[in-house]
Every structure is written in structure tokens, then in C-alpha cells.
Amino acid sequence: MAALPGLIGLPAANPPIPLAAAPAEVIGLLTALFVILVAAKAGEEVFRRLGQPAVVGELAGGFLVGPHALGLVQLNDTLTVFAEIGVVILLFQVGLEVRVDDLIRVGRPAVATAIIAMILPIAAGAGLGLMVGAEVGTAAFLGLALAATSIGITSRVLADLGVLDRAFARVVLGAAVIDDVLALIAIGIVSAFAAGSPLEQALVLAVAAIGVVVLGFFAARRLRGLRREAFTWPLFADTPLVPAFLIMLGLALVTAGVGLAALVGAFIAGLIVAETEAHDELEHEIRPLALVFTPFFFAVTGAELDLSALFDPSIAALALALTLLGILTKALGGIVGAWGLGRWSAVTVGFGMVPRGEVGIVVATLGLTAGLLDGGTFGAVLIAVVATTLVAPYLLAWSIPRAARDERHAASPRDGGG
């Protein structure tokens, strides 16, 4: 009888039939979850049939049913919790794909590429921001959003093109991982600054951030080969999943507790678990959870996207400038950092680092949450992030055959020459 609380905006079609199962609010929240998951998957389907990346379709689906378009779903805390768990599981999965030794063993080109291809876009993005008169914090976020390479999207593109075993692919992956870790630390630090805390606090947070990451690496190396039984000794744990899920959520809350992003802890949890004997089983078991949860992150992000800001020509211009800078600086970083691999391989390394994907979106969302990006700038950053993701497969399709020819002629420079 009482009006549905304004949690979801679906037309109030329900007659006043008593709902036996659960209170009406809960059914309303379940309906919102259902609608946004359907929208994400429908968006993915359309975009994939058009040959576009799945993640962009999920964003578009969420945007379509969200408050800035059809208004079928209003955002609420429960949806945000699902989105947050989605990105936590995604970064846990990324961590699972990475071995600590690969982060250390990566040759000079990977390290050089990571550093150059991080500094250039930060400098370019921040410079652009300052040029157009933005605050320092906002400018820093613009740079950061351009800096973070998405290891998830990068590896998916390389796998789709069947070149994961090539030298340039290994350098891209190594550099992207280093880039990811640097970006995760930088995100934590910059967003602490962003919230206006004093310098000492930011310094403490920086030390805490590095400390947590270093401790995580140390733990990962110390726990190498940890037996499966370390996870399954509790009687409740027939498989390692529930203990690992609790470790993931627990470390996410620890990093959130020291002011870092929750996903940093999830990434470290993934790194740690990746070294143990439970790795393969967990990679397998976390997948169904990722399939169900991660779409909420992209769809809810899409629902936050206010495209009307693009009607403003200055914002549209900003989006275009960010996109071009994002592509050029990464390509240049790869060319300078990985030149020893050969010309086309170096170009491919650069192009492979172009997609920003989820990490770029995370940075933009953090900036929005911290109040440093307004709706318009957030929209411009998101367009640039999406554009780099859209363009990367085309760039790679152009450079990879050439890089492969290079490699056949050269003496298979597997460890990057240097």
C-alpha cells in the first residue's frame, strides 16, 4: 500500500498483492539488480556483434537504463556494493594472472617501457589540465587516468590475436603489470592528496601504501608453493574458494582502512594466492563469481555517465585531446622503452599499452567521488578511456603482422636484448 521507496524508478506496475517471500524493498532491489545485469549483457551482446569490446557494451547498457537516459534504475547503496565487489573480484583475478617473479624477472625493456609510458601520459594529461586552467588535483587525475594500462584488456586483446607467446607480448604484459602497481600506488596517494589531507598524512599513506604492497610481494614470495591444505584445513572449506574469498575481502578492507583503494588489497590477495598450490583451482572457482559480479561494476559506472556534458563543445574538445594524448604518449613510451626489440615490436608494445579499460575508469570514478572531477570532466575522461579501449584492437591488428615479420628476420630476441 505504501509507495515503493524510491530505490528503483520502475513504473509502479505492481498491484498491492502481498509479497510472500521478502519485503517489497528487497524485491525492488532484486529487480534493480536484474535490470542492470540484463542491460549490461544486452549491451555486451550488441557491441560484440558489432565487433566492439564487451566492456564498452556493458558500460553502454548501464548508461541506457540508468538515471541519465531511460531512468529504469536509480543508483543505490546495494547496487554500489555489487559494483564494488565486482571490481574487487576483477582485480583479484588480475592478481591471480600475475607471478611476483615475472614482475621481478621482466627485463630492462619492460621496466623502461613501464616507467616512460607512465611518466609521459601523466605529464601530458596534467599539462593539458593545467593549460586549460584546472586545479592541480584535477590535473593530476587527468594524467593518472591516461597513465594506467589495463592488464585485463591488454591480455584479452593479445590472447584474441593469438600472440601471447611473442617477445613483444611478454614485454607488454610485464610493463603493464609494473604500470598497474605504480598506478595503484599513485591512485591511493593522489586521491589522499585530493581529499585535502595535510602533506604528512599523504606521506604516511604513501609509506603505508608502499608498505602494504611490499609486504604483499614479500608474502607472495614467502608463501610460494604453499600447499592447498593451507586453505582447506577448515572443515567448512571443501575447496579453497571461501577462505580465498575472505582473504580477498579482508585485504580489500585493510587497504581501504589505510586510505588506499579496496581494489589494491584485492590485487595483492590475488598475487599472494597466485603463488600457492591453490592457484589453478581458484582461478577456476572465482570465474563464476566474476561472471556475475563484474558486469555490475561497468554497468553501474555507465549509469553514472552523464553524456549531456558532451554537448558542451569545450568538454568534447577535452575528450578528443585526452584521447589523442593517451594514444600518442603510450605509443611513444613503448617505442622508446622497447626499441631493442625491433621497430615494429616496439610500436606494438606501445600500442598494447594503449587500452585503459577498468583501471582508467576506476581513476575517473575516484576523481568523481573525491569531487575533483565534475560531471563534464568525468564524462570527457570516460570517453577518452573508452576511446583508447576501442581503438587499441585496430592499432594492434595493424602493427602485429609487421612485428611478427620483424621477429622472424631477427634472432628471436626473447629476453629483449637491452
Added chain:
Amino acid sequence: MAALPGLIGLPAANPPIPLAAAPAEVIGLLTALFVILVAAKAGEEVFRRLGQPAVVGELAGGFLVGPHALGLVQLNDTLTVFAEIGVVILLFQVGLEVRVDDLIRVGRPAVATAIIAMILPIAAGAGLGLMVGAEVGTAAFLGLALAATSIGITSRVLADLGVLDRAFARVVLGAAVIDDVLALIAIGIVSAFAAGSPLEQALVLAVAAIGVVVLGFFAARRLRGLRREAFTWPLFADTPLVPAFLIMLGLALVTAGVGLAALVGAFIAGLIVAETEAHDELEHEIRPLALVFTPFFFAVTGAELDLSALFDPSIAALALALTLLGILTKALGGIVGAWGLGRWSAVTVGFGMVPRGEVGIVVATLGLTAGLLDGGTFGAVLIAVVATTLVAPYLLAWSIPRAARDERHAASPRDGGG
């Protein structure tokens, strides 16, 4: 700076450090989810080490951290949504274990046992309720809570004792399934009555409920052998999981929409999917989701449990009476319904139907939600449900060796004699 909204009751230990990842409310909700999941698993661990059923441990863990004990977690909509999805996935899993043909092919003893072992406890529970002066609706809920056999717990006990292939086990499983379906329909109808709707509306709901169930059975038979590709034709569906998850959630919302419990739709979705070629893969893929989600259902239910009501001697007496009636009526139902199997097999069938488990808890929760069970009566019903679950393994350990001896002497009456 602003006080944490009163969503979780953890001591406000967090210093005012800016949380980069997500708003403080979201971190608070994630913390509540973490605490209740840890409590559920710790409770399970302790109870299993004491040789007690896991599900009782999850209830106890939730009770311990909940508002009626330590008060570490307050209930909120997000927790309830996780609990609801937990029970939806649980009933989907139960549906996946059941074949429509097994429901139809079960011999006379299974049907007779199901009906007798459903009517007797309803009559006894309702009679007890009326005797102590309860309203008709409340009395009906007392009867229903005693009537519903938990197929989940029953099959787990039979599997643990390694007798799933025995004739009595097949009759218990068949009868429990019929019992489950009857109870699910009855729950929907009684809870509609309970909410005070007119008789015609309840009649419409009854027809709708039976219609949905019959349609579901029909769909399950028609879709038998449906190829895996029916689930994986969308590009977004590498595996059948996400389409099946959407079907499950969609049917749950449909049944909720006609006034039935959401879990009825989830059970039907499981029945339908069980007949398709995607069955094995889905049984495998839904498991990680069940491992993470279902503990929330039991722990949140435990958190709702107000044991202080038991200090009232009249409520303690009610709990004891319900427990004894629950055991005796089910045992009698088995003995009368399955007598043709031999004396000890028949007793075992009855004992096998004693555990109420999750379905009994669902009934009690519905009664509480509908306002028909007060906190004290809810506590008494829950104690009785828990007690039947606790006692069943001991009863079966006593009767099964005798039933197995019976069976060796008899001419292996596989189809129940009649």
C-alpha cells in the same frame, strides 16, 4: 567526519582518513558482509568439529554477531538482498538435483509417504496452535513449519551415510521432493491468506501458484535434452552460467510478482535447467556462487533470532512440543506410507523426512515477515526446526543398519511393493 550511518554497529574505530575507493557507507556495508560471512563460517567450523550439522553453525554464527547478541552487525537491506539471493541460489541448486521424471515415476510409497507425512504434521502443528489459543493463520504456520522436509539436508545425510542407492533412500528422496513442491505451494497460499487478502484473491493466487508450477514442470519436460547452445548462443555467454542466472533471478521475480515466494521460481528454474544438456556444467558453475551466497541466508536468519524469548517457560514448552510432534508425525508418516518396504526401511523413510532445515526456516521467516509469528513463537519454531535437523542424523544412524539388514533378507523390493 559525519557519523557513519547506523548501518553496522561496529565501534567507530576508523580515524577520519579519507577512503579513496568508495564512500564510507559502501565500506561499512562491505564490512558488515565480511563480518557476517566470517561469523557464519566460524560457526560452521565449531559445530562441525563438534560433529553437529554445518547449517546450525551458520545460524549460530549469525546469531552471535547479530543485534540480539554481540551487536557487531545490524541488519540492513543489502544484507537481506544477499540473504535472499542466497536462498534463491540454494533452491535453484535443489531444483538442479531433481528430475521431473523422478517426481512422476516415484512409486506409490513415495506419494503415500509425502501426503501422509505432510498432512499429519500440519494437523498436529495447527492443532497444537489452536489448543494454545493461537489465531488460525498462526496455527497454520506452525503446522506448515513442521510439514516441509528439507531435500537438501536429507540428501546430505543419506550421502554422508553412503546409502543413496538403497530403496528407502530413493523413496525418501522422491517423497521429500513431492513434499517440497506441496509445501512451496502451501507456503504461497497460506502466506497470502496470512496477509489478510480476500478469499478470491487467495484462490487466484493458488491457481497462479499451481499454474506456474505446472507450467514449470511442462517446460522442464518439453525442454528435455535442450542443447547447450540454447544457453550459449549469445556472444556474452561463453558458458551457460549467466543466462541460467538470469533465468533463475527472472523466474524468482515472476513468482514474487504473483505473490509466491521468490524461491519457488528459483526451484522451478532449477528443475527446467536440470533437464537440459547444460545441467552438469551449471551444477558445477553455480557451486562457487552457492558457497559465497547461501551462508548469508542462514547467518542473517540467525541474526534475526531472539533467544531471550525462550526464558519464557511457555515458549520453551512450545518449542519442546513442536519438536516432539515434528519427529513423531514424520516418523508415523513414513511408517504408514512406506510399510511395504519392510519395517525398518519404513521407519528409516520416516526418520529421513524429519530434518526441516532451510525450508522450515523459510516458513518461519515468512510467518515473521507476515506478522503472524511474534518473536517468541518464531524462536520456538526455529528451535524446533533446528532440533529436528540436529536429531535426524542420530535417528538415521540407529535405523539404517537395521533397514539394511531387512533389505538383505527381503527380495530387494526396489519398486516398493505397493
